[in-house]
Amino acid sequence: MAEHGHAHAHPAAHGHVTPLGVYLAIFATLMVLxxxxxxxxxxxxxxxxxxxxxxxxxxxxxxxxxxxMHVAHASRxxxxxxxxxxxxxxxxxxxxxxxxxxxxxxxxxxxxx
Amino acid sequence: xxDVAVHPAxxxxxxxxxxxxxxxxxxxxxxxxxxxxxxxxxxxxxxxxLFFGGLFLAYAxxxxxxxxxxxxxxxxxxxxxGLINTVxxxxxxxxxxxxxxxxxxxxxxxxxxxxxLTMVLGTAFLGIKVIEYADKFEHHHVPGPNYIWEEAGxxxxxxxxxxxxxxxxxxxxxxxxxxxxxxxxxLYFTMTGLHALHMIIGLGLMxxxxxxAWKGRFSSEYYTPVEMSGLYWHFVDIVWIFLFPLxxxxxxxH
Numbered sequence: 001m002a003e004h005g006h007a008h009a010h011p012a013a014h015g016h017v018t019p020l021g022v023y024l025a026i027f028a029t030l031m032v033l034x035x036x037x038x039x040x041x042x043x044x045x046x047x048x049x050x051x052x053x054x055x056x057x058x059x060x061x062x063x064x065x066x067x068x069m070h071v072a073h074a075s076r077x078x079x080x081x082x083x084x085x086x087x088x089x090x091x092x093x094x095x096x097x098x099x100x101x102x103x104x105x106x107x108x109x110x111x112x113x
Numbered sequence: 114x115x116d117v118a119v120h121p122a123x124x125x126x127x128x129x130x131x132x133x134x135x136x137x138x139x140x141x142x143x144x145x146x147x148x149x150x151x152x153x154x155x156x157x158x159x160x161x162x163l164f165f166g167g168l169f170l171a172y173a174x175x176x177x178x179x180x181x182x183x184x185x186x187x188x189x190x191x192x193x194x195g196l197i198n199t200v201x202x203x204x205x206x207x208x209x210x211x212x213x214x215x216x217x218x219x220x221x222x223x224x225x226x227x228x229x230l231t232m233v234l235g236t237a238f239l240g241i242k243v244i245e246y247a248d249k250f251e252h253h254h255v256p257g258p259n260y261i262w263e264e265a266g267x268x269x270x271x272x273x274x275x276x277x278x279x280x281x282x283x284x285x286x287x288x289x290x291x292x293x294x295x296x297x298x299x300l301y302f303t304m305t306g307l308h309a310l311h312m313i314i315g316l317g318l319m320x321x322x323x324x325x326a327w328k329g330r331f332s333s334e335y336y337t338p339v340e341m342s343g344l345y346w347h348f349v350d351i352v353w354i355f356l357f358p359l360x361x362x363x364x365x366x367h
Contacts, residue, residue, distance in 0.1 A: 017214065017217045017218070018210070018214065020211075020214070023207060023210050023211060023214070024207075026207075027203065027204070027206075027207040030203045031200065031203065034196070034199050034200065034203070034357075037358055037362065038192070038196060038362065041358070041362040041363065041365040041366060042365050042366050043366055044366035044367060045366070049363055049364075049366055049367070050363045053358035053359075053362055053363050054355075054358065054359075056358070057354050057355050057357075057358050060354045061351045061354050061355070064206065064347050064350060064351050064354070065347075065351070067210075068206050068207075068209075068210045068343070068347045068350075069343070069344055069347045069348075070340075074151065075148060075151075077148075077152060078148075078151055078152060078155060081152060081155040081156065081159065082155060084159060085155075085158065085159045085162040085163075086162075088159070088162070088163060089162050089163065089166045092163060092166050092167070092170060093166065093169070093170055093173070096170055096174075097170075097173065097174075100174055100177070101177070
C-alpha cells in the first residue's frame with residue numbers, strides 16, 4: 001500500500017529529502033529562464049511571442065511543482081491530484097476559448113440571426 | 114490549533130503505547146497523517162488554480178477583443194519592477210524550500226532563520242507592489258472616475274478643441290480606447306491584488322509556523338505544517354510566474 005519503497009540514507013523519518021544541490025540548480029534554472037523570457041520579449045516574433053512566454057512560464061511552473069513542491073517524489077495519488085488541476089484548468093480555458101475564439105468564423109443562417 | 118499537540122503525555126491520555134504527540138487519533142502512523150495532509154492541501158490548491166484560472170481566462174478574452182488597447186496599457190507599466198519582483202519571489206520560494214529541508218533535518222534555528230528570510234523577501238515583494246500601485250495612482254491609471262489614459266486624453270482634448278470650432282463631439286474611438294485600457298488596469302489590479310492578498314495570508318501563516326518552529330514543535334518526525342505552508346507559498350509563486358509575462362512582457366516587441 002505505502003509508497004515509501006525508495007531507500008534513503010537521510011535522517012528524516014518520513015518523506016524524501018531533496019539534496020541542497022537540486023534546490024540550488026532549480027533556482028538557478030528559474031533565474032536563467034526569467035532572463036531568457038525578458039530577452040525574448042523584446043524580439044518581435046509576432047504571434048509567437050505569447051506562446052514562447054507562456055511556454056517558458058509553464059516550464060518554470062513545472063520545475064516549481066516537481067522539485068519545490070516535492071511532487072517528483074510524492075505518492076502517485078498526489079501526482080494524480082496535481083495533474084487533475086491542469087486537466088480542469090485546460091477544460092476551463094480550452095473550451096471557453098474554443099467558443100469565443102470561433103464565434104466570428106461562421107455566418108449563422110438567417111434563421112438564427 | 115491542534116489540541117493533541119498540547120497533551121502533556123499522549124500515551125497516558127490515550128491509554129495505549131506512546132506515540133508522537135502530533136499524531137492525531139484518526140491516523141495510524143505519522144506518514145499516513147502526512148500523506149492525508151498533502152492530499153488535502155493539493156485539493157485546496159486545485160480550487161485555487163481554478164479561482165485564478167477564471168481571471169486568466171477573462172484576461173485572455175479581453176486581450177483578444179481589445180488587443181491594441183491592451184498592448185498600449187501593458188507596455189505602459191514598468192518592466193523593471195516586475196522583473197525585480199519575479200527574482201525576489203522565486204528567491205523566497207528557494208528559502209521556503211530550504212526551511213522545509215532544515216525542518217526535515219530537525220534543525221530548529223535553521224528552520225526559523227529560513228522562514229524569517231522568506232518573510233523578509235515576501236514583504237519586499239509587497240513593498241515593491243506598493244511602489245507600483247502608487248505610481249498607477251499618480252498617473253491616474255486606477256480604474257474609476259479619475260481614470261485618465263494619456264493618449265486618449267490627448268485625442269479627446271484635440272477632439273474638444275475641434276469640437277469647439279466645428280461643433281462636433283469627442284471622438285468615439287478615443288473614448289472607447291480609454292475604456293478598453295481601463296479594462297486592462299481593472300484586470301491588472303484584480304489579479305495582482307488577489308495575488309498580493311494571498312501573499313499577505315502566506316505571511317500570516319508563516320508567522321505562526323515560525324513561532325511553532327521557534328518553540329521546537331517540528332522535527333524530522335513531524336514537519337507537516339512547514340511543508341504545507343511551503344506548498345501554499347510555492348503555489349503563490351507559480352501564479353506570479355504566469356502573471357509576470359502576461360501583464361509585463363508579451364507586448365514589449367510590438
